[in-house]
Amino acid sequence: MSDTDDTPQETPSNPTEPLRRALGSRYLQYALSTIMHRALPDARDGLKPVHRRILFAMRELRLASNGRFRKSSKISGDVMGNYHPHGDAAIYDAMARLAQDFNVRYPLVDGQGNFGNIDGDNPAASRYTEARMTMAAEVLLEGLNEDAVDYRDNYDGTLQEPIVLPAAFPNLLANGSSGIAVGMATNIPPHNIDELVAASLHLIKTPDARDETLLKYVPGPDFPTGGIIVEPKENIAKAYETGRGSFRLRAKWEVEELGRGQWQIVVTEIPYQVAKSKLIEKIAELIQTKKVPLLADIRDESADDIRVILEPRSKNVDPEVLMGMMFRNSDLEIRFSLNMNVLIDGVTPKVCSLKEVLRAFLDHRRDVLIRRSNHRLAQIDKRLEVLEGYIIAFLNLDRVIQIIRTEDDPKAVMLAEDWGGDVFLTENQCEAILNMRLRSLRKLEEMELRNERDALREERAGLVELLGSDELQWGQIADQLRDVRKQFGKGTAAGKRRTDFAEATEIEEVPLEMMIDKEPITVVCSKMGWVRAMKGHIALDSALKFKDGDEGRFVFHAETTDRLLLLGSNGRFYTITAANLPGGRGMGEPVRLMVDLPNEAEIVDLFIHRPSGKLLLASSAGDGFIAPEDEIIAQTRTGKQVLNVKGDVRALVCKAVNGDHVAVVGENRKVLVFSIEELPEMARGKGVRLQKYKDGGLSDATTFTLADGLSWKDPAGRTRTEGDLSEWIGKRATAGRMAPRGFPRDNTFT
Template sequence: MSDATDDPQPHDEGLTLSEPLSRAIGERYLTYALSTIMHRALPDARDGLKPVHRRILFAMRELKLAPTGGFRKSAKISGDVMGNYHPHGDAAIYDAMARLAQPFAMRYPLVDGQGNYGNIDGDGPAASRYTEARLTRAAEMLMEGLAENAVDFRPNYDGTLEEPVVLPAAFPNLLANGASGIAVGMATNVPPHNLDELIAGCQAMIDNPAITDDELVRHIPGPDFPTGGVLVEPPENILEAYRTGRGAFRLRARWHQEDLGRGTWQIVVTEIPYQVQKSKLIERLAELIQTRKVPALADVRDESAEDVRIILEPRARTVEPEMLMGMLFRNSDLEIRFSLNMNVLIDGRVPKVCALSEVLRAFLDHRREVLVRRARHRVEKIDARLEVLAGYIIAFLNLDRVIQIIRTEDDPKAVMLAEDWGGGVFLTEPQVEAILNMRLRSLRKLEEMELRREHETLTAERADLVALLEDEGRQWARISAELAEVRRLFGKEAPGGARRTGFAEAGTVEEVPIEAMIEREPITVICSRMGWVRAMKGHQPLDAEVKFKDGDGPGFAIHAETTDRILLIGSNGRVYTLLGANLPGGRGMGEPVRLMVDLPNEAAITGLVVVRPGQKFLMASSEGDGFIAPAEDLVAQTKAGKQVLNLRGGARTAVCRPVAGDHVAVVGENRKMLVFALEELPEMARGKGVRLQKYKDGGLSDAQTFTLAEGLSWKDPAGRTRTERDLTEWLGKRAGTGRMAPRGFPRDNRFTS
């Protein structure tokens, strides 16, 4: 390639071309990208269809599958589409056709399906050999005018047939049914809308071409999804999304509270968000119950038949329904964000992110072009018919001569063309052809009055069409009238035409703390030495005998409540958060805490404490460094926990104790104890801390806070509580070495065993 120039050079008699690799790849990838953008992924703003959908509808029209006619096997339809217009896989064609028939996917289905075409649970359609289909009235209106030169046609992929470049589209299908697709370097996602509102917006735009986005959104307030739901997006956000062509809509399930009597109730979900599979939604809700992420939810059942009916049972009747739903909206697909990205093809060629007004303008301009082309086509047909009628009238007035020529002349056509029919009137070739092609029995129909009446009617129609073509105001009035007819057929008064998606304010329900949704009950939390945790009902004695697994033993036991957040302190310096209501019951041996939080296997549990508002904790490492940490800064929001103590080398977390008092007592592994003022410790959320006590060998064994005036207490080996009130010998400044612990201090060098 070293001798290659910027221009391709022919070699080997033109059979081989040499060109730079960058150019070769660039040109070919650009060709592929353009093909994907224009012929696969992005819809046309005029009819709202991609080529595969357009070809499916056109092929069904060619098969004469009218809404009032019979059904045909889907395999036959997809086979015709693949063989005649769309040379791709029949599975892809059938999937696209099936979606056009799904009432939960299309706001206004374009295919009338018979058989199993899938369901809202996410099940796919049956094989194409089992299902049948025909066009709907909406699809028929999209193609109205194809036989009247309303749009351009182009050769199909092998040049044997012709297909429409775009459909005439009697209504704004792009916005009515929505579209989605991923192209090369761009994507599109347009939600469905209500056709009654769209037509109102189109008519407002016809009346006022300079209409503002604010005025347009009064007619089209937001999407209208086939599965209903409730839009909780603020109006100003919807307006901004329609103005820019990009944005998102928060869509929630529709629900209501059902009274079961005696103070009990349940929640019934009747509509779920668009494109959410009901089966996966139920699985997610069941997972929330199992993992206890939403403790107030006790059970979920699917009682759906034709309509959606999902039952949500609360754990306690005291739970507020709005609070429960707020948590479910946050943690499941009962609420989704539907993205808006109106990236569409303008005039079938240029991809552009359009505002709502631009999309409607593209549709209306297309409708005007369709109207003009159909009018011109009709004028041409009328002119041809008027010419034939003039010939019929001449033949009627000279019927005997016409019959004589036909009976006696070898070439009647030439004779009739040369004949003067009176006053220098001659017949044209189309007139002669029409006369000669008449059947004998049709001669009796040649009544002058009938011919002249048809001639007058067509002449008046032609004059009306010519006036229409010459007056833009008349054209827009005609388009508005046609849209009014569509509105009559599919508007809010028609079956299924009323708006399905409602509007509401999101409110602040989702910000309710999870503790507010849990029934408050006392529990005793027990964690074994190997990390098996359980919660026994009520406040049991902390020294009560409890069974453990073989080889395991007691670790920690604390009193708490189901609404409490419990901090589990790992030896790795991280603090993990458990919710009392989420802990397993006390009937068995519990569950491994490592299934609930991401505590590494090599890290031990060094503490278990309950969070209280305004509480502070003394955090210290085995190296003798520590600080005071507010409880709120220790609470973690994820299973990974929160790093609080920064540790080096083989250091580990040694102490996490609630702060109570004005002094700190520290004892090292060398049995030396130091007492200093609590105010000498800094308050921080994370870090290494400051030196508590200095050691030559070993490290920190234990530390606790206390009130100096009340003395320092500990338990002796016999279990008796001893209090040392005169601590003058051990008082000092932070980071000192301290003095040997008092006589009778526990041999394990800990204040509490």
């Protein structure tokens, strides 16, 4: 710019403001385009633009439900070239979905060839498949050639396409819809047409009907793949009232007896939009990782129908319990969300209730009825005008012939002619007479014309009466809906309800006994930590083989349904299922492969878990407490920290609580006896001081009943009992007195 240029220049105070404004306006345009022209369906016909254009293009190709098929590539090509300037792959995917009876409740496309399956396989390429419309699609399009809806220019202005389809049934709810726009989404499940028609008829009869009344007619979704809805009725009612909610949908299953007490579960219907192959793959993974111990195997025996076999691990398993676990851990139960976000009148996005969606459909049907009636009325008026001209011509046939034969411009003469009683022909009437064939000049033709005129006059009177009466209009709409019900209602094969309702049976906790056959075993654990399970209850003093340099440490009787608790010197408890122990033919396996016990930690104790039992826990430093056994069960391999230890301190004592007093002995051979009530009961912690030491630490501790005396084994292996313990009874955390004569030299009570 030159210095002499006096043109005022605007300097923005914030240089980023124009860019922000530009980005904002462009993003808003993109958002509106996505919302209105791609992601959200129209409440009137339930279709997105791509689906509407596919059906309209198929209509233009005259692919009627009783006609021929055409290549899918031809259809998708026409849609792309004429109406939808996007990728043909996206168009074909949308068309293929409309043909999938496992995705669409009432398919709008009749496909021939591989259009995908419920396993999740993709359709074949468009050049290999063929398609035509279904009867349901034809019902949606009915009335297009009768000015039922408005048209607009296509993307390049060379053709016209409908803004919305006439839609003789509430397709939005019948087939459902899903989509993600900018800042909003929609997800509508399919419903049963018979139930929707019933609700619509009730809404016509009672326009101010309540939402809960409509639920008597529409109890819930009706998925094409069936299944069982286990959502409480009050939740369903709230979802339909607010337009937001969710439905719990379960697979349908039954028990099939195999004889001799054996049985298996047969899954005959899987939840909506769950790919069968992926479902089976995930369940097989559950079996491999033993997340569902009750399940032994899964097989797919499906053909045209669904037949998935679940084999229980044992015939003693309760089928309800097994399926309860399957519902919690797999897609045999899903939660289908409801978000009825739709375009009202094709313009305004709104989350609607069931009543609002049906109201939008019925108002659209009334607009369609009025437009079709007006269109028919105009056609009748045009035809009546021509018929009146024909009748005048027949009454004055000789004069008409004379004018045509003799006049150079017969049309002008006929227009100026008075045909009797100030009766003149219109331009349209003259054109029709001049274009009439000679064979029509018969007496019989005149009678037919008069009959046709009378019939049209009667029809016209009926249309005028219809257009002037709201009651007649709604009556006509109700009749049309009843016709739809005859075509697609519950009396037809496709119209029967497929999804059932039931109350959910919840299994909170599965007893271990249900998962495993109860069998006697003998648990053997060596000093080096090799563990195994011998079949049956063998004698505990039996000679057992161990690895070189190893020896037995724990040997006790158990059942396969038992859970074993292992305490490490690090103060962590680990849980082992007895049924998972290796067999007793070899030397077993290291317990460190079964649980994450660190290499530096030693095994303090291994024993059977006693429900509701209590344990006395103590560290080498002399701190301890009472722990409930139910609180120390570990759910993972890493165990559960119960006794907190630091530095050189280690877990030392783990004894079952039996009695009312505690006896402790230190490495200094001093014994202290005190009431068990002085110890706290807790699930985790360091504990409290049991005995005071000047040097050394704790050697052993036990619980006993004071009235029965304190027992121990002398060096000869004989049990000795000290009845009078008054000399050693004191308060917790005191030093105690020297052990009685004959107390074991290893300072232990057992």
